[in-house]
Amino acid sequence: MGLRNLIHCVLALTLGFVGLAMLYLELGAQFVGFTQILVYVGAVAILSVFAIMMTRSAGPNAEPALSASWISGLVVAGATFAVLAWAIISSNITTAASDQPEVSVKAIGNALMHNYAVPLEIMGLLLTAALIGAVIVAMPQEKAQ
Amino acid sequence: MSAQTVDQVFVLTKAWLMGHVPAAFQPIASAVLSVVPVLLVFPLLFAITTVLERKGLGRMQNRYGPNRVGPYGFLQPMADGIKSLTKEDIIPRSADAVVHFLAPLLLVLASFLAYAVLPIGRNMVITDLNSGVLFFFAIGSMIELAVFMAGWSSRSKYSLLGAMRAVAQMISYEIPLVLSAIVVIMAAGTLSTVAIVNMQAVYTHWLPHWFVFTPWGFCGFILFMIAATAESNRSPFDLPEGESEIIAGYYIEYSGFKFALFFLGEYLGMFATSGLAITLFLGGWSSPFSFLTWIPSYIWFFGKLLAFIAAFIWVRGTFPRLRMDQLMGLAWKFMLPMTLLNVFDVGIWHLMPHGILRWIVCTAFLILPAYLLSRTLNRKQKLQVRTYRYAD
Numbered sequence: 001m002g003l004r005n006l007i008h009c010v011l012a013l014t015l016g017f018v019g020l021a022m023l024y025l026e027l028g029a030q031f032v033g034f035t036q037i038l039v040y041v042g043a044v045a046i047l048s049v050f051a052i053m054m055t056r057s058a059g060p061n062a063e064p065a066l067s068a069s070w071i072s073g074l075v076v077a078g079a080t081f082a083v084l085a086w087a088i089i090s091s092n093i094t095t096a097a098s099d100q101p102e103v104s105v106k107a108i109g110n111a112l113m114h115n116y117a118v119p120l121e122i123m124g125l126l127l128t129a130a131l132i133g134a135v136i137v138a139m140p141q142e143k144a145q
Numbered sequence: 146m147s148a149q150t151v152d153q154v155f156v157l158t159k160a161w162l163m164g165h166v167p168a169a170f171q172p173i174a175s176a177v178l179s180v181v182p183v184l185l186v187f188p189l190l191f192a193i194t195t196v197l198e199r200k201g202l203g204r205m206q207n208r209y210g211p212n213r214v215g216p217y218g219f220l221q222p223m224a225d226g227i228k229s230l231t232k233e234d235i236i237p238r239s240a241d242a243v244v245h246f247l248a249p250l251l252l253v254l255a256s257f258l259a260y261a262v263l264p265i266g267r268n269m270v271i272t273d274l275n276s277g278v279l280f281f282f283a284i285g286s287m288i289e290l291a292v293f294m295a296g297w298s299s300r301s302k303y304s305l306l307g308a309m310r311a312v313a314q315m316i317s318y319e320i321p322l323v324l325s326a327i328v329v330i331m332a333a334g335t336l337s338t339v340a341i342v343n344m345q346a347v348y349t350h351w352l353p354h355w356f357v358f359t360p361w362g363f364c365g366f367i368l369f370m371i372a373a374t375a376e377s378n379r380s381p382f383d384l385p386e387g388e389s390e391i392i393a394g395y396y397i398e399y400s401g402f403k404f405a406l407f408f409l410g411e412y413l414g415m416f417a418t419s420g421l422a423i424t425l426f427l428g429g430w431s432s433p434f435s436f437l438t439w440i441p442s443y444i445w446f447f448g449k450l451l452a453f454i455a456a457f458i459w460v461r462g463t464f465p466r467l468r469m470d471q472l473m474g475l476a477w478k479f480m481l482p483m484t485l486l487n488v489f490d491v492g493i494w495h496l497m498p499h500g501i502l503r504w505i506v507c508t509a510f511l512i513l514p515a516y517l518l519s520r521t522l523n524r525k526q527k528l529q530v531r532t533y534r535y536a537d
Binding site (some may be wrong): 007043080 | 274
């Protein structure tokens, strides 16, 4: 992490999210790509900058940009890359890709509402519970004061 | 020339021009020929709107408005443009120069991208995406980031306060905006803007099948327009600008051309959301009566858009600014429940048999909660000083 300013880091992360969305779009997954932008750029990035701004000073801090253990970090990153690259090179991928499946938004909606209706509902319930939990945590506790 | 030819004149011109382009350059020439008209027409509309807005507001406030440059002051935007181009571009010493520079660019870029999926006439759309409406909202969410970047990078407490207000407001109103558009997607069964317009350009006798002429469509349209006004930070939701409290909000530290870019981005966003409202609820480029279909489709679209702009100016001249708690209360206590009920309503509409009973049930299902919710909104509430546990 070469950026000292945390807000710059979040903006760089947002650029990464956009890049990931572009990758999805390049692979023909329109729905996933646009949802990635809507959720990660529109909500997660904004949430992170707000959290950073409200909890600590957003100015540049005096700490050095590189942490003390940067050599070990470099070694871990290099090793991970080498293992992944070795795995990809040694596997024999058939270059003739099968026909790109034509996945429309309608097909995704049908899948979510028919085959995966129960997991979707459970996820909705979980998220609602998390939302109410967050509100309860943030609510002022008048008895304690 | 037949009415058909006049209607398709721009499409035919493009096809004719494309015939002269060598095959290797076809894709890029097609993109340029589609994008350049949009890049020309909408900034021109922005210039016309600024002068119309200033004159209209002037009339509402018993004064003349601009009347010195050109006939009736209609060349005022030219003078404004030259002025903003020649002004010194000031960057505050403590500002974050790179982010400060990128913010207006991102804002204008995101505002222009939204036009990619708006059908401005029959066969006149830059790209017909399978998930066009989703693309529109995804791009719209990037504007929030640009606003935050502008406010934060200026390193001024006023601009930071303005940005916080703007982002809080835009996030709150994005939910009702998307939920009120969902009813149309449910009824149409598609996310493609072109398919949605084609569905509405059908007539029984001489009346069109616009979605606004249904109980849920009318309710959704009103909610969408309230949310769109708040999204584009226009009066009565212009708290982020609040001249009397925080001077000019997130763009206070911008001058010259960058300041003009902020205004351009704001108006382009307003036109784009109005265009989406026209596409979703008011039949896009289709004519309101079947015997008027001989008028070209793009004239209908821009006529509707100008009517929307007039309404926006009228609202700006009429309503006082809301307070912050009223703003949030309206979003979360009225708009959100109403949009959710509206989603139920379109389901009921879909499942009930055709006839007068469907109309009565669906209208009552919306009017009753609207009345009850507005009563709770008007209740006297005791306001206390807010204390933050984690955000201090």
